[in-house]
Amino acid sequence: MLITATGRRRKSTVPVMRWLAPLSPALLIMLLFFAGPVLWSVYIAFTNKALTGVGAQHAKWVGFSNFVHLLSDPLFVHSLLLTVLFVLGSAVVGQNTLGFLIALLERGKSRFFVATLNTFIIGAWVMPEIVAGFTWYAYLYQGGVLDTWLSHIGLSQDWLYTAPMLAVIIANIWRGTAFSMLVYSAGLSDLPGELLEAAQVDGANQLSMLRRVIIPLMRRSIVTNLMLITLQTLGDFTLIFVMTAGGPGEASQTTPLYIYQQALQLYNISYGTAISLVLLLVGAAFSIVYMKMVKVQEEVA
């Protein structure tokens, strides 16, 4: 009797509390510290708020003027182009292709060899980003390791100065390829083995097999991976900050570094927030595509 009574009591409790109570700590933290600042940033971007001067005490509503300024700011446009170059070069082309290549080549190779290689690849990914930054800084610095090797063939130069974008793109490929590789090795191991065998027996050479069989079957993993690495790379700050600090001049100043300079070095908070908002919207657009690809189950478990 007691059991039924408890059971009935459970049903009669207010259902709202049953889901709201457990959800509320997470909701509260996310609303206060995540959603709050995002909404706040929308407001700030339309004011002339600054940390010092007139804007610090009495921020005024200035309408779209921050955004109008953005469009005519050559440094912003420049930073946006560099961000596109960084994302395309290091993520979409670099990490994506290299990750796929490694996953493909590692199939059916000696276990020990694969495990050793993966230790380095995944180690580069797990190591704190700032350490990866120093490592590449020391490697590329004039007189550093790579430079000493290259000086034997007459290519000695300060790569961080002569080719800063190339330097940060290669460093970011080094750092981030592990993710794509893990996604693709999981995807490849899910491929039906018979299908690959059949294509091979059918006389398909490796290149046409890749193009006609493997890539079409992997389309879903490829698109998901591209979305995720684009999102991870879009806001990348630390690696570039440590290696070149956006320099020389503005030669490697991607949008996150430009935001940092405007808002936190020049204390131009409202303008920095307006740029942040643009970056956030670009990220949101990619995130919506990604969200559409993730299936949320209709029924509870």
Next chain:
Amino acid sequence: MSAAQVDDLVVVGTPVTTVTTARRRFGITSPRLFWSKVAAYLVLLLIAAFYIAPLVWLVLASFEPAASVSTPAPLVLSFSNFAKVLNWSTTFEPLINSAVLSGGTAVLTVLAAILAAYPLSRYQLRFRKPFLYTIVFSTGLPLTAVLVPVYSMFARFNLIDNVPAVILFMTATSLPFGIWMMKSFMDGVPIDLEQAAWVDGASWLVSLRRVVAPLMLPGIMVITIFTFVSQWGNFFVPFILLQSQSKFPAAVSIYTFFSQYGLVDYGQLAAFSMLYTLPAVGLWVVAARFLRGSFTFAGAVKG
């Protein structure tokens, strides 16, 4: 369809292909396969070199007493760099600060996420789908873009340099992914086990603590370690939101060291970098173990 069956089809279909199939069977094409395997190994070795080369200098420099960025080291094995950095203000204090920030974030994230995941995994709610979509959406947002408004909000409410507030912000950014993972792990725990506890009169909180949580312990460990390791390496957030040196985590203090002495005392920087990196890599190895365990766990539950 097995290879043999395909062969049969080929034989019936096109005789030309049969010849190549036959050749293959007698091993005529095996030299080609052999060379393609050699080529694959060569490419993988090149990739290995690309990965190892930058690390070589970091490791060598940490053992080289007089290492600087611009002098390649002779091979001397010495722990003097480690001895020099192993003091309170260079190593211990920053590492403890890092542990407090990432540990606090990991614990709060896991606690809030496990509570939040429960109704999302167990109840049929009208807002469940849109809520989960919002969670997935927020995992993708570039955090760099949120940091300026967060900074001005922190400045407005006098929270700059306030460690608990920084932990709460880090928790807010870790929660979307944490909830998402936690819910997936929780979906793997069959609801029947819990119903037995309900019949015994247990409340949802008791059944969550006594039945669900112990069963998904490997998953909880993975989320804890994942959150810890990602915040352990976080540089930008503490760099912006903290100000006093005594509160800096290793990521920030190591950057300060780098900009002051990095070019001169590269050996010490390398030694400190190694001490700072090892916990992250070590925990990752542990997490990989747990993850493998939890995959088999999920399989066992389904079967």
